[in-house]
Amino acid sequence: MDRRACAAPACLVFVHMFYPEPVSRLVLADLNPAQHRAATYGDGPLLAIAGAGTGKTKTLAARVAYLIDQGVPPERILLLTFSRRAAQEMLGRAGQMVGRTQVAKVWGGTFHAVANRLLRVHGHAVGVPPNFTVLDQSDCADLMNLIRTEQGWSESKRRFPKKDTLAAIYSRTVNTSIKLGQVLETWFPWCADDLDDMRGVFQMYLARKREQAVLDYDDLLLFWKALLQAPQAGELIAGSFDHVLVDEYQDTNALQADILASLRRSSRNITVVGDDAQAIYSFRAATVKNILAFPERFPGAEIVKLEQNYRSTPPILAVANAVMGEARQQYDKELWSRRPGEARPRLVTCLNETQQAQVVCDRVVEHLEQGIPLTHQAVLFRTGHHSDLLEVELTRRNVPFVKYGGLKFIEAAHVKDMLAFLRILENPDDDLAWFRVLQLLDGMGPRHAQAVLGQLRGQHSPGEARPNGALDRFLAEPVEAPVAASKQLDELRNALRDARSLGPAQRVERLRRFYDPVFERAYDNAAVRVRDLEQLEQLAGTYGTTRDFITDLTLDPPASTSDLAGPPLLEEDYLILSTIHSAKGCEWDVVHVIHAADGNIPSDMATGSAEEIDEERRLFYVALTRAKDWLHVYFPLRYYHRRHGRGDAHSYAQLTRFISPAVKAHFELDVVYDEQDSDALEAEAVARTPVDALLNQLWAD
DNA sequence: AATATCCGTATTTTT
């Protein structure tokens, strides 16, 4: 049946009379009044404030389905999400309502992925060639470092910001659209003296990127914005979407808000969904202002609030609400739930990190025996390495797990190497890729690599269009290089020559024949890493072009190595370990939050300002609200310092400040160590220093 | 003189 024929509601009723049940009816019957209002809102701007677990995904999915059902062509719907996973989830659900083939045409993905897609087609309008390659954050930092070194800053006596700081400052400036001087003053005051020199570095950074046809993450957004302002292309792109929907709007930045405004110059159909209480990405220049100012930027916006929580039991919500109730800024919503379940969240005080790891393992297994599979349980923590000890313990006990966040597949040196080969083939002007590849050869350090690169580029002064042909030149004529490298240089030449005419998977295969021997000498645990390369090769096989393969890999990197693993592994049951940031939008039956100590949550790195602490509080809130039925929060009393071989240097932790006495009252308090241990510990603490004794009293209650 | 190599140490969160 052709649903697109029935555009008007009256027509739906008509269909209802003659067909068993029109799809949109089925969908909407399931929604509460607020969700229904959001899903079926007509034309014009719509702001949905959706608290944690209030069925946001369901509502947005229903809205997509509803729009399609109303006759909006799916390819004229743009759904911007925070991650690829979120887009897939939402479109998957919408697909169940109106059919997969329809939904497959919807433009869905992250801002960056959509920008990439548009720029491949329309980039010429803003001077972006279609074969551009994308720099990830560490590539940017590397490029900054290259310039930094060339400028002599690495040998200079004067302190000058390091590459990561430079990249962070640059990105912050771009994403906030604030002048460099003010950015330094506000967020990097210790670098304020370097303003002028930094300006020079950034100018060179820009010039380099342009001549190499590479874009960094920020460029994707900047050029998308520019594209929208270009006379013809802008009109064309803005006009090609009837509806724009944005998820997690609280975590978008000024640049993204500008893009949306440009995108909606004529049509006013825009839906944004978000929760100001869950804003946790200000370090990426996201600003809650976007969501707060939405009604002003899009006058006449309808505001819908989703407050009924379907995820968590009342006792879990009570804790979460109590934590947010003590926030400086008050949020005018409070979640409530009708879900059955009385199990109170548990606050587990452990002696130390080791015991914490053991108790977490114990409880995970208890829940497993109770019938809750590992995949329905998650351990959440503030930073990637917080799970180190736990990982060891889980491995020891043969509990399989998958870790999200932390060190990613794409950041592994050998994966970056392979990607660099592919980047050369895709975009021979990508000097960063050349630089990396050349240094893999024997006797080739930064100096020689630079020299070879100079030869490949030919005589060329900055700013001047370069003759296309670093790769052609490399394949055609020998280069001057250290003797030690000459044999490998020939092999590299052959590998690149052969690979050029092959498809993605065959390319990786051919390049590996060159790379594997190099790599086995370069890295110690080569055996483990080889598996990654095999997986990379396999993954490449699922792509039609190398271009798609490598951009996808940089824009939506697999969150964990197991993302790449084949079906057999995925069918197994495994525990989820995740940073709280990566846990956004997810939910589990059982959630274990570990390291709930001040210094970890809030992180020591983020206690500089009241705003930062507020964000840490929201982060803790996000962690708590991931739990459906059981919530365990763990707190180790004692932290050992980095082992220097001697003694047992340690310090005493304080329970996170976000669990105040009032909040604590909502918890079931678990003591998992002997009273004796605790007494001994206390005595020791008292004896050690008066300061520790004071601290000790603070949590002694 | 220019690189390569080894060692110890620190590292927030991510598109």
Add this chain to the structure above:
DNA sequence: TACGGATATT
């Protein structure tokens, strides 16, 4: 993983 600093190698 990347760095700074030291030493070894060409």
